[in-house]
Every structure is written in structure tokens, then in C-alpha cells.
Amino acid sequence: MNDRRLVHIVDDEESVRNSIGFMLQTTGYSVRTWPSGAAFLRDLRTAEPGCILLDIRMPEMDGLAVQQQLNARGAKMPVIVLTGHGDVSIAVKAMRAGAVDFLEKPFEADHLLCAIGKAFERMAETSSESRTDDARALLASLSMREREVLEGLATGYPNKTIAYDLGISPRTVEVHRANLMQKLGARSLSEALRITFTAEMGEI
Known part of the structure; x- marks a missing residue:
């Protein structure tokens, strides 16, 4: 039995799957790759628990649709969203749907490893209520204007739009x-x- 932590890589580009998979294996992770979100969802019931690296831009079924299905099926595996398009609004939607993090391609290896580390920390957490209370306490420390700016960021607006509003x-x-x-x-x-x-x- 392999007790190394498992990372599911869901990306339609074979070169991306291979390069990320090789890097993760050399740093001690187990890896399973999937050529599409639909393929991953087909085998979801039998898939071993782990962290999911989920590409946004995929044919047949994009990453947000896959994430929606994961949530609908009650999957508890943490998701890290990968995007090569710098689309903040998509990243915001993914974060609202529960993604642990989002990374823009190309990303640094240490940024990916940090995000994966956070994902496995989430898997180890037992109390979502405690996590919510901690987050609310942090938000309570913000000034009214800081909250307004944060709300703009959470909507996916750039700084210029927030400034105008x-x-x-x-x-x-x-x-x-x-x-x-x-x-x-x-x-x-x-x-x-x-x-x-x-x-x-x-x-939303």
C-alpha cells in the first residue's frame, strides 16, 4: 500500500500532465493523471482520496463544470484550479465554489507545492465551523473601506473599477x-x- 499523498492531475494537455506529474513524484507525491474532467468524474467513485489539480480550460467539460459536479456529488477532495488565461473572474467563481487556491500558468514549482500543502492541510482539518469562525474574526479586523475594497476584489473587479465605484x-x-x-x-x-x-x- 502506497502511503504517499495522492495528487490527481486533471488537464487535457499531455505535456502539462507529464511535467507536473514528474515534478510531484520527485518531491514525494503519488500522482494519477486524467485527460479530461469527464474521465475523472466517470471514475470518481473508485478514485483514491487526494488533492485535485483542475485545469479550467478543457474541451467537453471545463473545470468549473467539473468542480460543480464534484460539489454536487459530495466529493470532499480539495481542488486547486489551474488557468493559463489570467481570468480573475473565473478564479473568483472557483474560489467561491470551494477551491483551495488558483494558479496561473506558467507557475513556479514552489507556488504549486505550497498550494498542495494547503490542500492537504484542509483535508486534515476536522472542524469547518472553527475555520469559519477564524475567517470571520479576521474580516472583523478590517475597516469599512477595506471591506468595500475586499468585496470588489471578491466580485472579480480590477483596482480601477473598484476605485471608480x-x-x-x-x-x-x-x-x-x-x-x-x-x-x-x-x-x-x-x-x-x-x-x-x-x-x-x-x-454571487
């Missing part, structure tokens, strides 16, 4: 964004979004 300069938005990231202890937008959606702030 709030009647402030883009530079001021950047300052508020930096401050709220520091208060949340978030090193990236995806971490801030995860805290936001864990606290169940707002609706």
Missing part, C-alpha cells in the same frame, strides 16, 4: 488592498478570497 483613486485602492492583505495575513489574492468565502461574505 468607491469614488477614490486607484492608488488609494492599492493602499487599502495592501493593508487588508496584511491584516488577513494573506500573501496572495487567492488567500484573501479563501478567507472571504470561508466567512461566507456576500453572494
